[in-house]
Amino acid sequence: MRAMTMIRRVCGLLGLVAATAATHAETVAIVHARLETMTEAGPIASGTLVMKDGNIVAVGESVRIPEGARVIDAQHDVVTPGLIAPSTNVMVDEVNLLPETRDDWSGNRISAGFDVEYGINPASTLVRIGRQSGVTTAVITPLAGRMTVGADDDQEVAAIEGGGEGGGNTDPPLFAGQAAIVRLSDNDAEPVEKARVAVALDLGEAGASHAGGSRGAAIVFVKSALADARRFAANRTAYDRGETRPYGLSRVDLEALVPVVQSKTPLLVRVHRASDIRETLRLAREEKVGVILEGAEEGWMVAADIARAKVPVLIDPQDDLPDAFESLAARLDNAARLNQAGVTIGIKAKRDFNSLRPIRLNAGTAVAYGLPYEAALAAITSNPARLWGIADRVGALKPGMRGDVVIWSGDPLETTSYPKAVFIRGVQQPDRSRRLELRDRYMKAADGYPPAYH
Amino acid sequence: MSHIGFQPVRGQIFLAASLMLTLASGCASTPPASLSPAAKPSSAAKTAEKPAAGASTAVRPGMDPAADRDPFPSTYHPLPARPTALVGATVLTATGQQIEHGVVVMVDGHITAVGGPGTPVPPGTVSIDASGKWVTPGVIDVHSHLGVYPSPAVSSRQDGNEMTDPNTAGVWAENSVWPQDPGFDRARAGGVTTLQILPGSGNLFGGRSVTIRNVPALTIQGMKFPGAPYGLKMACGENPKREYGNKGRLPSTAMGNVYGYRKAWIDAAEYARKWDDYRAKIARGEQADPPKRDLTLDTLAGVLSGEILVHNHCYRADEMATMIDISHEFGYRVTMFHHAVEAYKIAPLLAKEHVCVALWAERGGMKMEALDGIGENAAMVQAAGGCVVIHSDDGQLIQRLNQEAGIALGAGWRAGIRISRAEAIAWITANPARTLGISDRTGSLEPGKLADVVLWSGDPFSVYTIAEKVFIDGALVYDRHDPHYQPRSDFELGQPGEGAFHP
Numbered sequence: 001m002r003a004m005t006m007i008r009r010v011c012g013l014l015g016l017v018a019a020t021a022a023t024h025a026e027t028v029a030i031v032h033a034r035l036e037t038m039t040e041a042g043p044i045a046s047g048t049l050v051m052k053d054g055n056i057v058a059v060g061e062s063v064r065i066p067e068g069a070r071v072i073d074a075q076h077d078v079v080t081p082g083l084i085a086p087s088t089n090v091m092v093d094e095v096n097l098l099p100e101t102r103d104d105w106s107g108n109r110i111s112a113g114f115d116v117e118y119g120i121n122p123a124s125t126l127v128r129i130g131r132q133s134g135v136t137t138a139v140i141t142p143l144a145g146r147m148t149v150g151a152d153d154d155q156e157v158a159a160i161e162g163g164g165e166g167g168g169n170t171d172p173p174l175f176a177g178q179a180a181i182v183r184l185s186d187n188d189a190e191p192v193e194k195a196r197v198a199v200a201l202d203l204g205e206a207g208a209s210h211a212g213g214s215r216g217a218a219i220v221f222v223k224s225a226l227a228d229a230r231r232f233a234a235n236r237t238a239y240d241r242g243e244t245r246p247y248g249l250s251r252v253d254l255e256a257l258v259p260v261v262q263s264k265t266p267l268l269v270r271v272h273r274a275s276d277i278r279e280t281l282r283l284a285r286e287e288k289v290g291v292i293l294e295g296a297e298e299g300w301m302v303a304a305d306i307a308r309a310k311v312p313v314l315i316d317p318q319d320d321l322p323d324a325f326e327s328l329a330a331r332l333d334n335a336a337r338l339n340q341a342g343v344t345i346g347i348k349a350k351r352d353f354n355s356l357r358p359i360r361l362n363a364g365t366a367v368a369y370g371l372p373y374e375a376a377l378a379a380i381t382s383n384p385a386r387l388w389g390i391a392d393r394v395g396a397l398k399p400g401m402r403g404d405v406v407i408w409s410g411d412p413l414e415t416t417s418y419p420k421a422v423f424i425r426g427v428q429q430p431d432r433s434r435r436l437e438l439r440d441r442y443m444k445a446a447d448g449y450p451p452a453y454h
Numbered sequence: 455m456s457h458i459g460f461q462p463v464r465g466q467i468f469l470a471a472s473l474m475l476t477l478a479s480g481c482a483s484t485p486p487a488s489l490s491p492a493a494k495p496s497s498a499a500k501t502a503e504k505p506a507a508g509a510s511t512a513v514r515p516g517m518d519p520a521a522d523r524d525p526f527p528s529t530y531h532p533l534p535a536r537p538t539a540l541v542g543a544t545v546l547t548a549t550g551q552q553i554e555h556g557v558v559v560m561v562d563g564h565i566t567a568v569g570g571p572g573t574p575v576p577p578g579t580v581s582i583d584a585s586g587k588w589v590t591p592g593v594i595d596v597h598s599h600l601g602v603y604p605s606p607a608v609s610s611r612q613d614g615n616e617m618t619d620p621n622t623a624g625v626w627a628e629n630s631v632w633p634q635d636p637g638f639d640r641a642r643a644g645g646v647t648t649l650q651i652l653p654g655s656g657n658l659f660g661g662r663s664v665t666i667r668n669v670p671a672l673t674i675q676g677m678k679f680p681g682a683p684y685g686l687k688m689a690c691g692e693n694p695k696r697e698y699g700n701k702g703r704l705p706s707t708a709m710g711n712v713y714g715y716r717k718a719w720i721d722a723a724e725y726a727r728k729w730d731d732y733r734a735k736i737a738r739g740e741q742a743d744p745p746k747r748d749l750t751l752d753t754l755a756g757v758l759s760g761e762i763l764v765h766n767h768c769y770r771a772d773e774m775a776t777m778i779d780i781s782h783e784f785g786y787r788v789t790m791f792h793h794a795v796e797a798y799k800i801a802p803l804l805a806k807e808h809v810c811v812a813l814w815a816e817r818g819g820m821k822m823e824a825l826d827g828i829g830e831n832a833a834m835v836q837a838a839g840g841c842v843v844i845h846s847d848d849g850q851l852i853q854r855l856n857q858e859a860g861i862a863l864g865a866g867w868r869a870g871i872r873i874s875r876a877e878a879i880a881w882i883t884a885n886p887a888r889t890l891g892i893s894d895r896t897g898s899l900e901p902g903k904l905a906d907v908v909l910w911s912g913d914p915f916s917v918y919t920i921a922e923k924v925f926i927d928g929a930l931v932y933d934r935h936d937p938h939y940q941p942r943s944d945f946e947l948g949q950p951g952e953g954a955f956h957p
Binding site for chain 2: 095096097098125126129149274298301318319320321322323324325328329330331332333336352354355357361364365367368369370409413414415416417418435436438439442443451
């Protein structure tokens with residue numbers, strides 16, 4: 001019902017714009033495709049996928065092609081579900097080092113209550129750039145504090161100043177705020193798939209710093225905040241009458257933590273050192289809250305503990321430098337070892353789509369160091385769908401799933417490959433971006449006029 | 455309001471190094487002399503042999519720039535090597551050739567033969583079956599901050615950027631390098647055999663670079679590439695004007711930057727003239743007091759005389775054009791623009807001026823001056839006859855420069871620009887060697903060159919390919935399958951990871 005409403009809205013919007021690609025959810029059959037279904041069925045060496053009304057309606061070796069369908073011959077190229085970038089700042093970041101274009105930092109006046117949803121700009125040029133790496137869904141995760149440009153070269157640094165400005169709260173703004181999931185479709189005025197899907201939190205060195213200097217302070221503050229949120233949830237009326245003891249966080253921050261303490265929404269905990277991962281697992285156990293780990297460079301050392309706790313992990317497989325005292329054991333086979341231990345992994349890249357390598361290449365790197373190929377594909381499709389609670393609609397090619405589909409020029413994890421066609425909700429997305437327009441302008445032969453005329 | 459935390463956020467730190475790439479074919483078509491500033495010996499150099507001739511009192515070497523050109527001399531010696539042949543691989547020579555089932559022979563630290571399956575292997579040579587694998591020259595990174603911004607990135611080891619004055623041409627990166635940086639070991643496992651360590655880009659003139667062999671050593675002197683010329687790090691654009699503008703000093707604007715460069719070159723020319731006058735007097739047997747040596751002006755004068763190569767961090771097309779004008783104004787050459795994300799916009803100018811560019815494959819957009827970065831940059835500059843280098847400026851990317859070149863190659867193919875693997879390999883080997891002034895010794899697989907060689911598990915441009923064996927001067931310095939050849943820094947001993955970073 002909701003999906004149909006959305007589709008009508010999109011069609012209405014797109015009707016107003018000129019686009020070379022199809023602008024509505026037509027019926028499409030992709031034939032002669034190597035289908036990486038990301039289901040129990042496994043890959044289909046040569047098959048057909050049919051999309052209708054924005055959804056996948058058929059996937060298989062022999063599928064009847066509906067009458068009137070647009071037939072696309074994949075010529076044995078790979079077809080995957082649209083990729084899911086599991087922790088980014090797309091749509092809340094335009095130019096990294098320009099603070100005025102960044103809406104992924106919480107600032108100093110709010111903590112768990114910060115909500116990235118309200119800063120989302122679907123017109124960001126990075127939407128198309130992200131899509132050109134095959135990403136159709138992205139999770140926007142917030143950062144704690146206020147961004148400043150650092151003294152060295154192009155460093156970004158977090159400045160966290162003391163709490164207390166937000167209206168009587170006394171705890172430091174430890175929590176970074178609430179994450180949201182967006183679709184990377186063109187001309188989508190309402191790209192939010194799901195808001196408030198997690199509350200982010202730094203532990204380890206960053207968390208210690210936010211909390212005043214030590215890990216012991218950070219975890220105590222977190223436990224205290226969760227306890228306050230529980231009491232607040234049970235005594236809202238008393239709180240409104242001013243009949244409760246003072247809480248460390250403001251009302252908006254406590255509200256954001258209520259679904260966390262009710263186990264409806266996980267904490268996204270950024271943590272790196274093995275001991276900090278163990279403490280995070282203990283926190284989750286003792287506080288009965290759900291947790292997703294992000295970073296986890298030393299995760300391989302405690303892989304069995306993570307697996308036992310059924311906690312999923314977001315990792316960057318390039319991380320192999322002992323670049324902090326909390327990641328001295330970083331290894332290139334972290335992904336392979338966590339996967340081997342039974343941990344659900346999502347593969348991430350740097351937060352922005354200007355970065356050095358997109359998630360598909362990071363998945364390739366994980367394969368180079370031992371992660372099975374299908375597991376690497378899962379780590380950028382079905383796993384992030386599952387761990388972010390959207391596996392009912394995206395992350396796999398099977399009937400009933402949304403028509404988020406990519407046709408690749410070759411192996412999607414390979415350096416020289418690119419998406420030949422990207423569908424979101426069954427609509428083929430225009431293969432344009434600011435970068436391609438620059439390329440085409442400067443590849444044109446000079447005719448005596450400056451490039452601005454081209 | 456007190457800061458209770460001022461903390462770099464993990465994964466958000468970009469050492470904004472300035473890297474530029476020079477296009478391989480462009481470089482190859484350029485006469486080496488035009489890329490070699492050392493071809494113009496300075497008057498100082500000519501008189502260097504007899505610094506005190508005719509003087510009443512000898513000048514201490516440290517007081518005379520001509521007598522003190524190598525105060526921290528290289529103590530590098532190649533590691534022990536056995537005559538070795540790699541047999542049966544696909545060989546990319548970086549001279550434009552791709553040889554199937556090729557043979558590469560290394561004897562006494564040098565390449566002695568490169569050819570097809572029939573190439574004879576001398577008796578007594580260790581023959582390694584490389585069939586199904588690929589062989590290339592050792593990877594060379596022109597833009598690294600390993601050692602000066604080492605791991606772990608703690609505040610007491612941030613030695614890469616002397617941001618106390620916009621002109622610190624007198625500082626030398628080698629005096630900041632921590633040889634135990636574990637990043638060197640990771641880079642070596644990525645096939646990197648030679649790299650240029652640069653100061654950061656916070657200043658108009660950041661200081662001298664140093665070119666090193668990627669071997670474990672106790673001192674920087676033990677790593678220095680013997681005889682490699684020095685480079686000078688310069689920076690255009692946002693970083694210097696931000697740093698000094700924030701401090702209420704010049705430069706705070708782009709025009710302030712340009713004023714700063716020009717003023718410095720005027721001072722350097724005047725300084726060089728004083729020394730020339732002094733030497734002329736001494737040569738005539740006249741009495742003369744030597745000028746006071748100035749380390750900042752020494753470096754700049756070294757650029758004017760052609761001994762020191764300019765490595766200029768510069769993103770924007772218009773700023774590169776201005777920097778080229780300044781080089782004409784004062785009579786020096788820009789060897790390379792680093793991070794030249796807009797090189798594709800002025801590719802013909804760069805080709806005409808024989809200025810190489812160091813590039814990332816796709817990175818751009820992270821700051822205003824990088825906004826127009828595109829993935830086809832390298833291919834477009836190459837197609838215009840320019841000189842491309844793929845660089846890292848990053849401790850992770852340096853481990854995968856081969857793949858970064860593959861990404862750039864793929865973007866070019868997609869745009870219809872036909873570049874072969876045999877050409878593109880020069881982006882990370884022969885072209886960087888040229889821009890570091892060491893192409894007579896390394897960067898390609900040719901008889902007589904130093905045996906800096908990588909044996910790859912497959913196509914070096916593939917995401918799945920890893921370096922299996924790395925040779926420097928014919929010595930095995932890394933072996934993917936033999937822990938004996940996986941050196942670990944002192945720092946990592948007894949730590950949780952024990953310096954083991956791959957399976």
